[in-house]
Amino acid sequence: YTITVNPAGRGAALGPQQYGVFFEDINYAADGGLYAELLRNRSFEFLPVDNRAFTGLTGWTPVAGDGGAGNASTVDDDARLNERNRTYLKLSANSPAGGWTGVTNAGFDTGVPLKAGAAYDFSVFARTDAVAGTPLEVVLHDAAGNPLAAPLRRTVQGDGWAAYGGTLTPSATSDVGRLTVRAFGTGTVRLDMVSLFPRDTFKGRRNGLRKDLAQKVADLHPGFVRFPGGCLVNTGSMYGYDAAANYPRARAFQWKDTVGPVESRATNANFWGYNQSYGLGYYEYFQFAEDIGAMALPVVPALVTGCGQNRATGDEALLRRHIQDTLDLIEFANGPVTSTWGGLRADMGHPKPFGLTHVAVGNEENLPNEYFANFLRFRAAIAQRYPEIVVVSNSGPDDAGGTFDDLWAKNKAAGVQMVDEHYYNNPAWFLQNNRRYDAYDRNGPKVFLGEYASRDAKWFNSLAEGAYMTGLERNADVVRMASYAPLFANIDNTQWRPDLIWFDNDESWGTTSYQMQKLFMNNVGDRVLPSTFTGPPGSTDPKPITGGIGLSTWGTASTYDDVKVTGTDGTVLFSDDFNGGNADRWTPVEPRGTWSVVNGAYAQSDAVAEDTLVKAGNITATDYDLTLKATK
Ligand code: AHR
Incomplete structure (x- = not known):
């Protein structure tokens, strides 16, 4: 060359x-990718109207501890944070004797990724009808519940939305982290935009x-x-x-x-x-x-x-x-x-x-x-x-x-x-x-x-x-x-x-x-x-297939062995061993040759009925590396 x-x-x-x-x-x-937010569904806007698998609590699990009790639900009513962020979390806390009720977010994929010694910025909008305020505790822990950082404590005051926040610094690294927000005492506390960001963006x-x-x-x-x-x-x-x-x-x-x-x-x-x-x-x-x-x-x-x-x-x-x-x-x-x-x-x-x-x-x-x-x-x-x-x-x-x-x-x-x-x-x-x-x-x-x-x-x-x-x-x-x-x-x-x-x-x-x-x-x-380039031609010249690829080529047995399609010059264009399966559709998942339709319909990446897939004379193959896969 x-x-x-x-x-x-x-x-x-x-x-x-x-x-x-x-x-x-x-x-x-x-979300869960380039955008560094670590909590999934931070604003409780995942709704069944979007996807039947969603609820307002998608990504969240209601939890309670130390004898606490209560109820977590998502609500869209006049108490909402604003007109574009309508649904919020309502925690009805009923823990008069020191326990807590709350929610845990599992982050994206396996969990919230946390690095030992790194700073994480927590923030939340909250309001409460408890006259003395509602103490909140924000806890980072792993999937098994082991704490990963000293908790952050804030007291929510007043029944109007206000922002609260602080820094959490894990002492251990984990890729299965969880964040739990705990509400103490009694009353109705409302939360929205519960967020955790790595400081290091x-x-x-x-x-x-x-x-x-x-x-x-x-x-x-x-x-x-x-x-x-x-x-x-x-x-x-x-x-x-x-x-x-x-x-x-x-x-x-x-x-x-x-x-x-x-x-x-x-x-x-x-x-x-x-x-x-x-x-x-x-x-x-x-x-x-x-x-x-x-x-x-x-x-x-x-x-x-x-x-x-x-x-x-x-x-x-x-x-x-x-x-x-x-x-x-x-x-x-x-x-x-x-x-x-x-x-x-x-x-x-x-x-x-x-x-x-x-x-x-x-x-x-x-x-x-x-x-x-x-x-x-x-x-x-x-x-x-x-x-x-x-x-x-x-x-x-x-x-x-x-x-x-x-x-x-x-x-x-x-x-x-x-x-x-x-x-x-x-x-x-x-x-x-x-x-x-x-x-x-x-x-x-x-x-x-x-x-x-x-x-x-x-x-x-x-x-x-x-x-x-x-x-x-x-x-x-x-x-x-x-x-x-x-x-x-x-x-x-x-x-x-x-x-x-x-x-x-x-x-x-x-x-x-x-x-x-x-x-x-x-x-x-x-x-x-x-x-300019000079040298022998590569193997990309069109080689017409004779015989074609179709049901009769594959045979009717449930196991297809040694399937071969040959070009006019006798070269094997395709051979494979499909291990079983009464395939009623053939999906060309690896069309490594170029398939050009001459006089029939051919969809390269969609499943097509076998009798329309490829017929004799319908295609030319331009290299010797065609692969088809049978699916049921
Ligand atoms: O890149 C994936 C998708 O491919 C794009 O959304 C669309 O423009 C194209 O069909």
Whole structure:
């Protein structure tokens, strides 16, 4: 093999935002992840209306001790903390003889992770109707009840909400910690926003980020941070309560829900099936981007859903409200402290503007016409007031196959500055499509590759991604930004894989794809030097399959042994031993070759009926490494 580089040649120049990260609250990436809060359901807003498995006490267990008695329940009534934080904990304490009643929080995953000698900031809003006040004791202990720190004692006074807090310092390290709040005496004591933060957050920020996770992102030196989604952005809100859905209260991610004092922020049941506290909100996103020297790139809902939900709102007033919200967002980021939203930013601790330059409208909308009509409305309003802002459009759900060419054409015709493309494919696709952008119009919109990943169960995903990134760099005059997705995954709560960084409650680790991203991001060149390659062709040339793969190939016995599919040249393309099972469906879980449908239907990652999976002549395989898996 020979690679010839022309050092005097002038290829594309790489930009400061060439590579970045995409943070979405998927895989429990925020609460119990990047957001450093250690208590789950701190504001008692987990409700059955969001998810039938939830109760106001999800994450909490009522407890009593030393002969104490009482009752713990969650209530939404006129005594609530505020209109957006409605449900609170009501402890009816009945311990006249010195005992206590209370609640224990089990944190996320195996428990609250605690480090010996480190400081933890506890805070709570409380009120009591006990005339002499209610003594509270805050105790850190392990799952077996062994104390881990000296208790914190405070006395709640008066029947109006007030904040109480203090520091707890564990004497031992544990990843199965628990926090118990004990109320002594008799009377009704109400608690809300029960919170525990490590003092040691990323950059020491209050309401900050978990240090190891934020540091792993910082170590990439990303040029931008796209947030907050993804499918998370668009879905929800405009359709109201849907009793049939499992998480009917899920609303589109609306930035105004996520700013201001944390106790006044809304919570949300999100698209991925769990609750968000919004403690990690727009201020924190902007702050994080600034802290790691990255450009903030927010995505606002386009009022057309994607991600399998093909709906567009016809509600003009709602659309106008979202357009206004987007203008207000720009004011929040960049406006003077004398403006309404710039003033809020200053109140939150950042008088200096964040310097927002780009806003993306929407994510993977399935209805191109409706999406684009809305996009143009957003763009026109932003251009009128903030002509300097780049408004990023997108190219539909999965652009790998050119399904949404029409939307691309619209973007081009409308002179859109930048289009967000997404695709997830197998490694062979990434190898074979290295030249994808060579043919892109140099005068058309620039590309923001906002989501991509090689999806395969094997380790060579990252190699395929790295090879593909050389194609992105070669075309850096067109592909101005690229981010792998998703960024984070909680090992016990995963909706999507593969992911870049994995974590549990106290540890985190990067995948090989993380290392690949780090390699590229930490070594962004200035300019591509043209090069040529000579050598024998690889094994990626299409090889038609004859005989095909179908039921008759597998046989009818309940044990499938030595299944083989051969190419025309007699090479074994596929062979496997399925140990038993009357498989009535075949799921191609590891489509490590590229499968292109010639004249039949084929869904790469969905389970498909065996007789529609693959038939003779319907596919070509482009390498010799196909794997199918039978499932019942
Ligand atoms: O990255 C995971 C999901 O993939 C995103 O939410 C969505 O935009 C895409 O379909």
